[in-house]
Amino acid sequence: MFDASERTPLNGRDCECRSEAVRALFRAHGLRCTRQRELIYNTLAASKAHPTADEIFQSVRNEEPGLSLATVYNTLDAFTECGLCHRIPSPQTNGPSRYDTDTNQHVHVMLDDGRVFDVPDDLAAMLDHTLPPSFVEEVERRLGIRLTGYQLHLSACGCDKTGNPSK
Amino acid sequence: MFDASERTPLNGRDCECRSEAVRALFRAHGLRCTRQRELIYNTLAASKAHPTADEIFQSVRNEEPGLSLATVYNTLDAFTECGLCHRIPSPQTNGPSRYDTDTNQHVHVMLDDGRVFDVPDDLAAMLDHTLPPSFVEEVERRLGIRLTGYQLHLSACGCDKTGNPSK
DNA sequence: TTTGATGCAAAGACTTTGCATGCTT
DNA sequence: AAGCATGCAAAGTCTTTGCATCAAA
Numbered sequence: 001m002f003d004a005s006e007r008t009p010l011n012g013r014d015c016e017c018r019s020e021a022v023r024a025l026f027r028a029h030g031l032r033c034t035r036q037r038e039l040i041y042n043t044l045a046a047s048k049a050h051p052t053a054d055e056i057f058q059s060v061r062n063e064e065p066g067l068s069l070a071t072v073y074n075t076l077d078a079f080t081e082c083g084l085c086h087r088i089p090s091p092q093t094n095g096p097s098r099y100d101t102d103t104n105q106h107v108h109v110m111l112d113d114g115r116v117f118d119v120p121d122d123l124a125a126m127l128d129h130t131l132p133p134s135f136v137e138e139v140e141r142r143l144g145i146r147l148t149g150y151q152l153h154l155s156a157c158g159c160d161k162t163g164n165p166s167k
Numbered sequence: 168m169f170d171a172s173e174r175t176p177l178n179g180r181d182c183e184c185r186s187e188a189v190r191a192l193f194r195a196h197g198l199r200c201t202r203q204r205e206l207i208y209n210t211l212a213a214s215k216a217h218p219t220a221d222e223i224f225q226s227v228r229n230e231e232p233g234l235s236l237a238t239v240y241n242t243l244d245a246f247t248e249c250g251l252c253h254r255i256p257s258p259q260t261n262g263p264s265r266y267d268t269d270t271n272q273h274v275h276v277m278l279d280d281g282r283v284f285d286v287p288d289d290l291a292a293m294l295d296h297t298l299p300p301s302f303v304e305e306v307e308r309r310l311g312i313r314l315t316g317y318q319l320h321l322s323a324c325g326c327d328k329t330g331n332p333s334k
Numbered sequence: 335t336t337t338g339a340t341g342c343a344a345a346g347a348c349t350t351t352g353c354a355t356g357c358t359t
Numbered sequence: 360a361a362g363c364a365t366g367c368a369a370a371g372t373c374t375t376t377g378c379a380t381c382a383a384a
Contacts, residue, residue, distance in 0.1 A: 068366040091256050094347045126302045135293045145323040156312040235341040261372050
């Protein structure tokens with residue numbers, strides 16, 4: 001989609017020369033355009049590893065040494081708030097949240113070590129992704145709540161070369 | 168199952184008179200029997216609200232004023248470790264984990280405010296709970312991991328009297 | 335008696351917030 | 360010029376850990 005490595009080598013202060021597509025995306029979502037936000041967005045979008053706030057921070061810091069971790073958190077909040085990314089809470093206690101610009105419904109696998117993978121779409125298609133409307137209605141009626149979404153979480157551990165669970 | 172309110176009124180220091188069933192359960196799971204653990208287990212098992220460590224702490228503190236929050240955490244870890252309960256990580260950032268002695272597979276609804284409900288079994292039965300074996304095999308093969316479990320999480324918000332989403 | 339559990343306080347991981355300054359609009 | 364974003368440090372929430380003491384096996 002937007003690849004951090006595609007940005008111009010004009011690593012300067014002049015924002016106007018930078019990825020107009022991202023800036024348009026920000027405007028469309030009511031976000032101000034700042035250099036920090038662009039870098040953070042590009043880094044997040046370029047990764048398939050569902051990076052943590054700190055991982056993004058470390059990565060962007062190379063190009064933007066003054067960057068603050070608080071800004072990364074604030075920015076990711078803003079993105080999440082306006083639908084530009086999803087926050088994936090950690091399944092571990094005190095584990096860091098992870099972020100994903102792919103806001104389409106998809107299935108995540110959470111590893112015991114905290115990593116998160118996407119299940120490839122062709123595999124996910126083997127599952128029935130739809131909740132029966134009657135189920136949704138009944139749950140809402142009986143629990144007095146309004147369902148807003150759902151997620152299938154697979155749990156897993158990594159494997160060694162022999163295919164046996166590691167760790 | 169085990170109801171805290173069913174315990175004998177001998178609220179004394181003599182453990183031998185207390186719920187032998189729970190003590191047997193602990194032994195069967197390789198856990199030492201202590202007054203604190205019994206109280207914590209009974210309180211957790213008596214609740215359907217998926218209480219947090221702190222909620223359990225507050226509740227047990229009435230009968231066991233010396234109880235430490237650290238002990239509650241340590242105990243819940245021990246329970247979780249040996250399969251006596253499940254830990255439900257919070258979907259919120261910095262939100263407290265919740266605990267559940269019902270270790271059967273069941274569907275949870277996570278409210279935006281952090282509460283967790285069980286979906287009644289008769290409703291959950293409307294869903295197909297099984298992952299196709301071919302799906303599991305393919306995921307394991309292509310991602311190089313070993314699937315250990317899965318969970319369907321519904322997201323929801325509470326409703327006001329009119330059935331409209333609240334908050 | 336040996337080993338593990340408890341209580342306390344301190345530390346730890348992650349995230350948010352207050353406030354002065356600076357950049358966007 | 361007005362208002363939101365940034366950076367920094369401090370604070371906040373939840374959880375874990377070190378250590379001396381105590382209870383269970």
